[in-house]
Amino acid sequence: RPYLAAYRAAMTLTTAVAILAVDFSAFPRRLAKTDSTRGVGLMDVGSGSFVLANALASRVARGLTTSSPTLxxxxxxxxxxxxxxRGLATHAMDYQQPVGEYGRHWNFFATLAVVDLCATATPPPPAFSSFAGLAILVAHQTSLLRGASPSGAGAAGVASSYGEYLLRDVPRGEGLLEQNKEGVGSIPGYVALYFLGAGLxxxxxRSLCDAAKRASIRCWAWRWLLSLAVADAAFWAAAxxxxxxxxxxSRRTANAAYCAWMLAFNxxxxxxxxxxxLLFPATPxxxxLLAAVNRRLLPTFLVANLLTGAVNGAMDTIHVGTLxxxxxxxxxxxxxxxxxLA
Structure with a gap:
C-alpha cells in the first residue's frame, strides 16, 4: 500500500534524524527522550513506532499464514x-549509551529480534491477533503493578512491584537478566504492541479489499478515513x-499507556x-526515496546508528555551534x- 510504504519510510528517516540531532545543543531538549522513568517526549515514539511499522506490514496483518521456517x-x-x-560498534566508538534505557548489553535491535521470534514462533490466527495482543498487554500491565520484584534486587532492597524494580536506578546484580532488566522487562509490552498493530x-x-467491490471507491474512502479517525480518537482517549x-x-517498561499512545500517534x-x-490523487x-527506504528499513536504520556513533567520535557534538x-x-x-537508495 502506498500510504503504508510512505509512512514506514518517513518514520525511519525521521528517527534517523532525531538520533543524531539530539546530541547537538541546537536540538530542543523538549523533543528528546524523557529523562525520567515515566513521561512523554517526541523521541520516545521511536521504538514503539518501529515495532508498529513492522506489524502493520506483517503477513498476519495481510491475513496470511506465517512465513516459511527458512525465511x-x-x-x-x-x-x-x-x-x-550495534553493541560492538557502540563499545568500539565509546558512544554514550544510558544504561537505564535498555540495560548494560541490550539494545533496540535485540528487542526487535525477540519480538520477531515471539511473533512468528507461535503466531495467533490472524483474526485473533488483536485479542492476543490485548491479553498480553493486560497481563503485562498487571505484572508491572502487582508483580513481585526479584528478591534482593538492588542495594536499596526489594521494590514494591515489578514495574518499580524495572525503573529503579540502583546498583545492578551480576546476572545478565538484572544487568539488562529494562530491555528484557519491556519485551511483553512490545510483543503486545506488535499483535495489536497486526490486528489494526x-x-x-480487509477494509481495502471490501472497497474494491464498491462502485464509488473514492466516496467510500472518505467514509473509511472518518472511521479510522474515530478509532484514533478512541486510542487517544485510552492513552x-x-x-x-x-x-x-513509560517507554522503558512499554506499559499499557505507552502502547495505547503508540497506537494513537502512529x-x-x-x-x-x-x-x-485522497486529496492529491494525481501525484506519484x-x-x-521513500519507496527505497521502505524496502531497507533495518539496514538504513543500522547505518544511521553507526554514523551517529562516528559523528560523535569525530567531534564533541554537544559543544559545537548551530551552523x-x-x-x-x-x-x-x-x-x-x-x-x-543503494
Whole structure:
C-alpha cells in the first residue's frame, strides 16, 4: 500500500534524524527522550513506532499464514546480527549509551529480534491477533503493578512491584537478566504492541479489499478515513485515561499507556498519509526515496546508528555551534539517504 510504504519510510528517516540531532545543543531538549522513568517526549515514539511499522506490514496483518521456517530463521538471525553489530560498534566508538534505557548489553535491535521470534514462533490466527495482543498487554500491565520484584534486587532492597524494580536506578546484580532488566522487562509490552498493530493492519487491509467491490471507491474512502479517525480518537482517549488512572506512560517498561499512545500517534500519522493520497490523487504514489527506504528499513536504520556513533567520535557534538550542527546533519542525512537508495 502506498500510504503504508510512505509512512514506514518517513518514520525511519525521521528517527534517523532525531538520533543524531539530539546530541547537538541546537536540538530542543523538549523533543528528546524523557529523562525520567515515566513521561512523554517526541523521541520516545521511536521504538514503539518501529515495532508498529513492522506489524502493520506483517503477513498476519495481510491475513496470511506465517512465513516459511527458512525465511523466519533468516530474518531472526539478521536481527541478532544487527543487535550484536550495534553493541560492538557502540563499545568500539565509546558512544554514550544510558544504561537505564535498555540495560548494560541490550539494545533496540535485540528487542526487535525477540519480538520477531515471539511473533512468528507461535503466531495467533490472524483474526485473533488483536485479542492476543490485548491479553498480553493486560497481563503485562498487571505484572508491572502487582508483580513481585526479584528478591534482593538492588542495594536499596526489594521494590514494591515489578514495574518499580524495572525503573529503579540502583546498583545492578551480576546476572545478565538484572544487568539488562529494562530491555528484557519491556519485551511483553512490545510483543503486545506488535499483535495489536497486526490486528489494526488486518482491519485496514480487509477494509481495502471490501472497497474494491464498491462502485464509488473514492466516496467510500472518505467514509473509511472518518472511521479510522474515530478509532484514533478512541486510542487517544485510552492513552490519556491509562496515563492518568492506571500508570503514567513509560517507554522503558512499554506499559499499557505507552502502547495505547503508540497506537494513537502512529494511526494519526497514517491518517495524514491516507488523506494526502485522497486529496492529491494525481501525484506519484510513493516518492522514489521513500519507496527505497521502505524496502531497507533495518539496514538504513543500522547505518544511521553507526554514523551517529562516528559523528560523535569525530567531534564533541554537544559543544559545537548551530551552523556546524546543521552542516553535520545535512551530510549525515545525505549519506543515510544514499544508503537507502543503494
Amino acid at each position: 523466519r530463521s533468516t530474518r531472526w538471525w539478521s536481527l541478532i546480527f544487527l543487535a550484536c553489530a 493492519g488486518r482491519f485496514v487491509e 490519556m485515561t491509562l496515563h492518568a488512572r492506571c500508570q503514567a506512560v 494511526l494519526q500519522v497514517l491518517l495524514a498519509f491516507i488523506a494526502a493520497g 504514489p510513493v516518492p522514489k 556546524t550542527a546543521w552542516a553535520s546533519m545535512v551530510g549525515y542525512l545525505s549519506v543515510v539517504c544514499v544508503v537507502g
